[in-house]
Amino acid sequence: MHDIRLIRDDPQAFDAGLARRGVAPQSAAILAADASLRALQTEMQAAQARRNEASKAIGQAMAKGDKETAEALKAEVAAFKDKLPEQEAAEREQLAALHDILAALPNLPAADVPEGEDEEGNVEIARWGTPRSFDFKPREHADFAPALGLDFETAAKMSGARFAFLKGPMARLERALGQFMLDKQTTEAGYTECATPLLVRDEAAFGTTQLPKFREDLFQTTDGMWLISTSEMSLTNAVREEILTEAELPLRMTALTPCFRSEAGSAGRDTRGYIRQHQFWKVELVSIVRPEDSDAELERKTRAAEGILEALGLPYRKMLLCAGDMGFAARKTYDLEVWLPGQGAYREISSCSNCGDFQARRMNTRFRREGAKGNEFVHTLNGSGLAVGRTLVAILENYQQADGSVDIPEALHSYMGGITRLEPNLT
Structure with missing residues (x-):
């Protein structure tokens, strides 16, 4: 606001x-x-x-x-x-x-946000890692992952398109990824683990700007509650209508939750595979900070997300979004795009944004400086640390082998109970 x-x-x-x-x-x-x-x-x-x-x-x-x-x-x-x-x-x-x-009006872009109308105006800031050289033609995950337990047909029978049914070691790998990300963000990046509601009321969805503009992208229950499209909705609203003390800031919270999106505005995009689903897991990173600290916090948050990709050995690039491509609530955003060899392209896997006081005004969340009489609005930030399903896709494509198997990154071995490779079911 x-x-x-x-x-x-x-x-x-x-x-x-x-x-x-x-x-x-x-x-x-x-x-x-x-x-x-x-x-x-x-x-x-x-x-x-x-x-x-x-x-x-x-x-x-x-x-x-x-x-x-x-x-x-x-x-x-x-x-x-x-x-x-x-x-x-x-x-x-x-x-x-x-x-x-x-x-109904979006946040204003920060002064250092580049001009541009769409993704063509985004600016590449850095790259990490060298894409792997294959001695065979790498395939997209949708073409070989079903033999490994990423089952779209079973999900379609009960739920329709854009759902998946994961089985065996594939399901364990997704669970391992979520746990690995959560552990890393809490032990190394200083975020507090939270378990949040998956349903929120109108005022919470309004506070984090999903309402009213993005109503069609949400799922609503018969009693008027909203399924969260990201745990940003529940984490950020944890401080709605509060006056915090300066000593309480910064607050850094993280949660691993399922997320639900109708994808109303994405017809025809990523209809194959596991990239764009109605239901997916994500580790969210939310920060509540003093206004003067939010720029540095955005860099810190983005670095926490980058650390996951680097630990998994996944090449990526860091993009500074232009004014026309940022999300509604953001004043500045970095996207992290992971390399997918099957597509031969970098694809978004994390988006980290500084919202300034835009959400805080909608939630009426303020803080009082030590010794001050008045209150000020906090600044809020959010980011993915990371989207679990897209990270799973990145591992499948970057670590695929010619025989259809997939090596599991070493960082996940301790989470996999001795499983170091996904083997195709050839029977």
């Missing part, structure tokens, strides 16, 4: 920031709605003051025996009383209208 005071102070800068996101100017409409609301509130305050003054004057007139004046004042007070509900209803309506305008 945007700070209306900043829009009042510099509407041109606000519109310029929106323009970088491909959004038409909005400040004129916002300021008009704001002016109308403030005028109404001024009128209400003046009416309340006059009502109080008239009420006091009634007693004075009665004390003087001036019944005529007293009756006139009573009529005036009654008129104010009749009008007040109308004014309060109008205020609620105008507040809601202004709120809806602001809620």
Whole structure:
């Protein structure tokens, strides 16, 4: 959510920031709605003051025996009383209208975010690892992983497309990946492990910006709850409507949870394989920090995600997203893209974002500095550390062998109970 005071102070800068996101100017409409609301509130305050003054004057007139004046004042007070509900209803309506305008607008990009309309404008920052040279033509995981236990047909019988049924060592490998990531983030990167709800209410989904804009990408239950599309929704909302002390910051939380997405806007994309699923596991990294610490925290968070890829020996590149390709709540984002030899391309496996105070304003989450009287909004950050299913795909494709087997990275051996290779079922 945007700070209306900043829009009042510099509407041109606000519109310029929106323009970088491909959004038409909005400040004129916002300021008009704001002016109308403030005028109404001024009128209400003046009416309340006059009502109080008239009420006091009634007693004075009665004390003087001036019944005529007293009756006139009573009529005036009654008129104010009749009008007040109308004014309060109008205020609620105008507040809601202004709120809806602001809620529909994305965060403004940071100054160092590159210009660009889409992924073509993203800037490569660094690469790690050398893609493996194969002595055979590497295949995409969807072509050989079913023989290893990544079963799409069984899942389709019960759930339809974009679900998978993992069996045997394949299922164990996915579980091992999640545990490995969680262990590494808690023991090395300083995140606190959390077990969160998988269902949240409207206000939580609004706080982390899934509502109202991305309603169609969510699954909703019959009683109005929302299945989380990422545990960012539950982790970040852990501090909603709180006033934290400065000593409590930074807060760093992580969770390994299933995530649920309808993928309403991705028809035709990655329909084969395990890249884009309705249900998947992910290790999420959330930070709550002081405003002056959020830029450094983004670098720290991204490094924590990079450490997983490096420990697994998976080549990747780090991309700084341009203004037009960032997520709705982000002011700056790094994507990590892992090399998939079957596709011959780098594909996103983690996205780490600094949201500034954008989510905090929607959640009303603040902190108080030591010795200060007022409160400030915190900054929130989130990132994947990592998406488990996509990491599984990366291992399958990067560690595949000519006979259809897949070597398991050494970092996972202690999690696999002695299994060091996935062998195809050739029977």
